[in-house]
Amino acid sequence: MNDTIVAISDVSKRYAGAVQPALAxxxxxxxxxxxxxxxxxxxxxxxxxxxxxxxxxxxxxGQISLDGKLLGQTPPNLRPINTVFQSYALFPHMSVAENIGFGLEMLGQPRETVRSRVTEMLRLVRLEGMGERRPAQLSGGQQQRVALARALAPAPKVLLLDEPLSALDLKLRREMQIELKRLQTETGITFVFVTHDQEEALAMSDRLAVMRDGVVMQVGSPENLYDRPANLFVAEFIGEANFWNATCLERSGAGGRFAIGTSKAVMPVAEAQGLAEGAKAVLVVRPERITLGAAEPGLLHGTVETAVYRGSDLVVHAALAGGGELRARLPGSIAAAGLIGTATGFAFPADAVRVFPA
Amino acid sequence: MNEARHPLRLPGTAVLAALAMLFLYVPIIVLVVLSFNASDMTTIWTGFSLHWYAQALGNDTMLVAIGNSLTVAAAATVLATAAATSAALGIARSGGRVRTAVEGLLGLPLLIPEIVTAVALLMLFVLVGVRLGLMSVILAHTVFCIPFAYYPIRSRLAALDPALGEAASDLYAPAWRRFLRIELPLLAPGIFAGALLAFISSLGDFVITYFVAGPGATTLPVYIYGMIRTGITPEVNALSTLLLLASVAVVAIVFRSGTTPANQTRGEKTS
Structure with missing residues (x-):
């Protein structure tokens, strides 16, 4: 399971004329x-x-290697890697079948093999009978499938996907997310998917790398990145969260107690490594980890400003007593009417908090 | 759809446009009409006749000149189009200042007065020792046809998604197969248009040809000029009409064959 197929080591790249490196x-x-x-x-x-x-x-x-072999200056046509382009880049003068068979044809596969593989790919992406059409005669979603089939047909070791869903509308994008996941499982090919959509990334990935300014900020499973973001950027980029300025009042063991903002609210935190007593910090808590609690001094409380019922949950915005805002996702069974405008107490478990130095 | 009511349209533009069109085409219409004139006098109409066509087509020296013109145009078109295609592809792959500089240099010959190019080429040929003949004419025509061929190809290439070439490489196509299977067919309408422009420019060129053509390399325009010096006869009209017909025919053929693939690629770009 820990078998590496693409190893990227210390790769840097700066485009001519650019001030910032694209990769550092x-x-x-x-x-x-x-x-x-x-x-x-x-x-x-x-x-x-x-x-x-x-x-x-x-x-x-830096170096990139595939299956233990350094790729070095190897040109794209000699790498057993295929790409699904953001613009799809389907060849407009060729039929769907010719597009899908292009890679195999270039690899010198016999005509019969190419034909049967094309049929197989058309079935895989559910475009049976569309082989003779021109790309221009297909809808955006269908073109997307042809691009996928074309890149998968030569059975590459790695399939690269460059924001392939960005041109599709939301409904189609959701469908294609499931479809892509299915194709990846069925073909057993390693997929490397590029996106700026964190929801998409969480929904589809086995693991993901969050990048910023040419640097990898964190690598891990979606659960890992969501529950245990390594830094404020990842916490902010993935999912929703509350960010509160806080001061470390006391450290004990791995955890400690933190005062939120200027309020008197003091909250226990399970893990607060690297922060000394008196240090300024930012507390990060996911909205769904927040529950209703007692509205007493020393505990977190505020006035509920809006409460939006969304069926499965109730999204609550509150102004905290000591300044700052709170966003909570409460069970939908809680009545919104009783909350709005009232001073309400909030609580969260000590292990729901991530602490970062301010 | 009622364009006559367009608020920004100035009054009288239709009349001006009609006059401009008249100015453009009246000489050509007169030429064509007079080519069917029975009279010896070019400008006095006496009756309809195909006499001058028969005489023109029976003129052996003139047929040789037509042969020379077609040979030169065909050779120069092939050479100039090949050079222009390579230039367009090469420039597309380079970027920034190199690109701007090379594009400027390629287009400059269009702005240089033809007489300058003619004298310069003549001097160069004499200097290098190229014997003046059909070959020197072909070389000269290739030179001035390159910019004509280049621009349609370049604009076609600019409309092409660079990811198409990358996709071909990504799908294991070596450079030459990528060119033959992807770039060449997609550029074909541009290459056609470029070749057409080069062909027509070569066919009609007089100034440069007159300077660099040696004995036995007389092309049709040079021959017609020679005829005019001994007095304009309706035979010249007939010849010119034939030349006009040939040009229009070439344009029509290439335009027809060129439109279909162009539309296909444009449709694809909507994604």
Whole structure:
């Protein structure tokens, strides 16, 4: 399971004329058969990294290896890696079948093999009978499937996907997320997926790397990144969270007690390594970990400003007593009417808190 | 759809446009009409006749000139189009200042007065020792046809998604197969248009040809000029009409064959 297929070690890249490097010492191990996502805001270097894996451009320094072999200056056409392009890049002058068969044809496969593989791929992406059409005659979603089939047909060791869903509408995107996950499981091919959509990344990935300014901020499973973000950037980028300025009042064992803002609220924290007593910190708590509690001095409380019922849950915004805001996702069974405008107490377990130095 | 009511349209533009069109085409219409004139006098109409066409087509020296013109145009078109295609592809792959500089240099010959190019080429040929003949004419035509061929190809290439070439490489196509299977067919309409422009420019060129053509390398425009010096006869009109017909035919053929693939690629770009 810990078998590495793509090893990226200390890769840096700066484009000619750019001040900031696109990648600054990136190291990553992508494992065989996993769905790996590069997640980050635009300009974070995720697409650059993908292009270096594909062979479109070479790193300024550092190494990329595939299956233990250094890729070095190997051109894209000699790398057993295929790409699904953001623009799909379907060949407009060829039929769907010719597009899908192109890779195998270039590899010198016999015509019969190509034909049966094309049929198989059309079935895999549920486009049976569309082989003779031109890409321009297909809808965006269908073109997307052809691009996938074309990249999967030569059975590459790694499939790279560069924001392939960004051009689709929300409904189609949700469908394709499930579809991609299915294709990845069925084919057993390692997928490296680039996106700026954290929801998409969480939904699909086995593991993901969050990037910013050409640097990997954290690598891990979606659960790991959501529950245990390594820094404020990851905590902010993935999911929703409350961020409260706090002061460390007391350390005991791994944890401690923190005063939130200027209020008298003092909350226990299970893990507060690296923070000394008196240190300024930021507490991060996910909204769904917050529950209703007693509105007493010394505990967290505030006035509920809005409470939006969303069926399964009730999204509550409150102004905290000592300044600051709170966002909580309470069970939908709690009545909104009783909360709005009232001073309400809030609580969360000590292990729901992540603490970062301010 | 009622364009006549367009608020920004100035009054009288339709009249001006009609006059401009008249100015453009009246000489050509007069030329064509007079080519069917029975009279010896070019400008006095006496009756309809195909006499001058028969005489023109029976003129052996003139047929040789037509042969020379077609040979030169065909050779120069092939050479200039190949050079222009390579230039467009090469420039697309380079970027920034190199690109701007090379593009400027490629387009400059269009702005240089033809007489300057003609004298310069003549001097160069004499200097290097190229014998003036059909070969020197082909070389000269190739030179001035390159920018004509280049621009349609470049604009076609600019509309092409660079990811298409990358996708071909990504799917194991070595550079030459990528070119033959992806870039060449997708650029074909641009290459066609470029070749057409080069062909027409070569066919009609007089100034440069006049300077660099040696004995036995007389092209049709040079031949017609020679005829005019001994007095304009309706035979010149007939010849010019034939040349016009040939040009229009080439344009029509290439335009027809070129439109279909162009539309396909444009449709694809909507994604």
């Amino acid at each position: 010492g990136v190291s990553l191990d992508i494992r065989r058969n996993e769905f790996f996502t590069l997640l980050g805001p635009s300009g974070c270097g995720k697409t650059t990294l993908l292009r270096l894996i594909a062979g479109f451009g070479m790193p300024d320094s």
